[in-house]
Amino acid sequence: MSLLVWMASFVAGLVGSLTGLGGGVVVVPLLALVFHVDLRLAMGASLLSVIATSSGAAAAYVRDGVSNVRLGMFLEIATTVGALAGAAATGLVATGALAVVFGAVLLSAAVLSLRRAHEHPPAPSTGALAVSMRLASTYPDGDRRVEYGVHRVGAGMGLMFVAGALSGLLGIGSGALKVVAMDDVMRLPFKVSTTTSNFMIGVTAAASAGVYLFRGYVDAGLAAPVVLGVLPGALLGARMLSRLRTRPLRLLFAAVIGLLALEMFYKGATGRL
Amino acid sequence: MRPWTDERMDHLIAGLLRTGVLLAAALVLAGEVVHLLRHGGDLADFSVFRVAPWQTHGVVGLAREALAGRGQGLALLGLLVLVATPVARVALAAFAFAAERDWIYVLVALVVLGVLAFSFFGGRA
Helix, strand or coil: CHHHHHHHHHHHHHHHHHHCCCHHHHHHHHHHHHCCCCHHHHHHHHHHHHHHHHHHHHHHHHHCCCCCHHHHHHHHHHHHHHHHHHHHHHCCCCHHHHHHHHHHHHHHHHHHCCCCCCCCCCCCCCCHHHHHCCCCEEEEECCEEEEECCCCHHHHHHHHHHHHHHHHHHCCCCHHHHHHHHHHHCCCCHHHHHHHHHHHHHHHHHHHHHHHHHHCCCCHHHHHHHHHHHHHHHHHHHHHHCCCCCHHHHHHHHHHHHHHHHHHHHHHHCCCC | CCCCCHHHHHHHHHHHHHHHHHHHHHHHHHHHHHHHHHHCCCCCCCCCCCCCCCHHHHHHHHHHHHHCCCCCHHHHHHHHHHHHHHHHHHHHHHHHHHHCCCHHHHHHHHHHHHHHHHHHHHCCC
């Protein structure tokens, strides 16, 4: 059991990383549908694997000055409060309903993952919050550093609260929604959006983890092989991403994940999970 | 003494995250290996959610259990180190912002730390 869970988690980490969806959102349906693990225990194990992969990946991005640490920490106020609310809600929602929400979120994330990155022309920050909190920064591009501004911080924070709530409710990283908030709404460079999202995910998940631990959603016997599988899988995926042409692969994975999402949705709706 | 800059803070935070994850992974791996050697043939069943005996103890009780080596002590300790890593990262950032005399961001970091503390010690809601 433990070795099979480990292998499945490795694959989930790899696929999650290659698609940009994150390991957690892939490992939960795998555990629940294939291994018939209780949904809440699967979410607890996933949440810990999310902390591991995001912290591991963020270390490199922060060192290289790509993540915007000030912006990340400022937005973490919204994501952690959201995570607390979401984690608290898991106790009030029936398992079937959780699975339905999970399926819907996974399906939209799979569709979102097929989007191409768009570039925003650099412009100084707009809005009083972005200016007074000095959120504008630079990121490295080859030898030079590119300046960028931050926009619509209020709306971004609102979305971050939702991302945090989904993270706490479902035991996932909610990276896809965080990137939407930063890339589309706050108009950050794509590279900064993804790396700052990674930087924030660990703290967001930690805010849910406290509640999960109290509730007994984290079983060491399950979480240990899941963490040990997802972490190296995700790291390998990140390495492969920089070398492979991944567009056809992403389409294939998005389709598989879409099917998993539909099955979660269906089983949840018919009370079979 | 070297001056406190954003770059120095970035390096410290990166080092902390890397160390935390590596240490956690090593502990969990060691715990798993020991467990497999002892109980390799057992079939665990996670299909039914049962309330673990330590549920009401929260983090403090878990840490006590891990240190006592009960259950899957080492793996549990590793998982706790993992959860503590982002918390330590926020605390370190609060300290670094204070050294930079960036008081607004000290406040931001402390608010986040407060939410985390509520989750770990008050978050039974």
